[in-house]
Amino acid sequence: MFDRPDSGERAILVHLALNAGQEDLGELIELAKSAGTVPVHTLTGSRKSPDPKHFIGKGKLDELKQCIAAHAADIVLFNHPLTPSQERNLETALGVRVVDRNGLILDIFAQRAQSFEGKLQVELAQLQHLSSRLVRGWTHLERQKGGIGLRGPGETQLETDRRLLSLRIKQIQKRLDKVDKQRHQGRAKRKKAEVASVSLVGYTNAGKSTLFNALTGANIYAADQLFATLDPTLRNCQLPNNNEIVLVDTVGFIRHLPHELVAAFKSTLQEASEADLLLHVIDAHAEDRDETIAQVNEVLADIDAAQIKQIQIFNKIDLLEGVVPRIDRDDSGNPLRVWLSAETGCGVVELYQVLAELFSTSKLKRKCYLQPDQGDIRAKLFTCAKIINEHIDDFGVSELLIEIDAKHLGLLKSVKLDEV
Secondary structure, three states: OOOOOOOOOEEEEEEEEEOOOOOOHHHHHHHHHHOOOEEEEEEEEEEOOOEOOOEOOHHHHHHHHHHHHHHOOOEEEEOOOOOHHHHHHHHHHHOOEEEOHHHHHHHHHHHHOOOHHHHHHHHHHHHHHHHHHHOOOOHHHHOEOOOOOOOOOOOEHHHHHHHHHHHHHHHHHHHHHHHHHHHHHHHHHHHHOOOEEEEEEEEOOOOHHHHHHHHHOOOOOOOOOOOOOOOOEEEEEEOOOOOEEEEEEOOOEOOOOOHHHHHHOHHHHHHHHOOOEEEEEEEOOOOOHHHHHHHHHHHHHHOOOOOOOEEEEEEOHHHOOOOOOEEEEOOOOOEEEEEOOOOOOOOHHHHHHHHHHHOOOOEEEEEEEEOOOOHHHHHHHHHHEEEEEEEEOOOOOEEEEEEEEHHHHHHHOOOEEEEO
């Protein structure tokens, strides 16, 4: 087995058109650039089905060897998922590192993760991916341990590595469970305070982070590259009607997002699955925008977020001729989509208008007096109203200053109230 290089710079891209479906070649090029490689050649072909041993046929394998030699490439990127044995056989035959589509996406995520949680999530995804590669992957891991007093069957290196991987995965999952509880507590507090949560979702590089900055005045990293943002960011957003919402910027989706990533980023994606509204950001200029819309909706279904109300945001209209900011509505006048440009800011006012329309609430300040036997009403107030302060007199009567939505005033019909 050859020594696996730590990194590769000059990359050969391999893309096959398969009858069973295919990925987008342009997307592979963008993924390769995002990973920091320099694509020097693209090898294309077509097959009815992948070859069980090398994924590509013998002829293509010989052609790939020649391309590697001609372009001095040190890594080969496949635009398809490879089995562990296919990856091992290709590396043995080619003498260079081979990375499939899933491994490439995982590598980009590893480069982009900044927060402690993000790094843990990426490590978990990588270890889950690697654990499948240990099975029948590298034969040099099957050597027996030996030593004085340790003769006998012993534990193979493969079994040792598998056990250590399993232990590390359990440790990371335990830490992520703790982070998940903290996120759940944050969501519960926002729900109790009746602060609506709005998540930006969409295909990677659709402009979610740029729109997030435009709406909140934040300055989070935004760039014209795939997966520029990994770590979820939450910011308060003041609406024109003086109501406040929490806006959440989430990780971008992509075709056939590796299952390891979906599982590892469960707590992050849960921000979308438990939101009150989804803003589905779409690159209006992209030729395959209908396909990307379908892919995003597919991922939303996977994380149980398909039932959440969704407003489509057609972004980058500055790249389209004759398209002006507008709001599309259904026959009942409900907003369906907003056309805007997050980069130039045109159309952002229309989006504010839609958000203010959807989250128009009337908050009322009241002073209420609860008798000692009205503890059930007090408990309900703590779940549906904001308790500004509370005082209990010597007779056990609670005097509460509260901020409550008009729709919940029915709870207080048997309670003495004073306007504030």
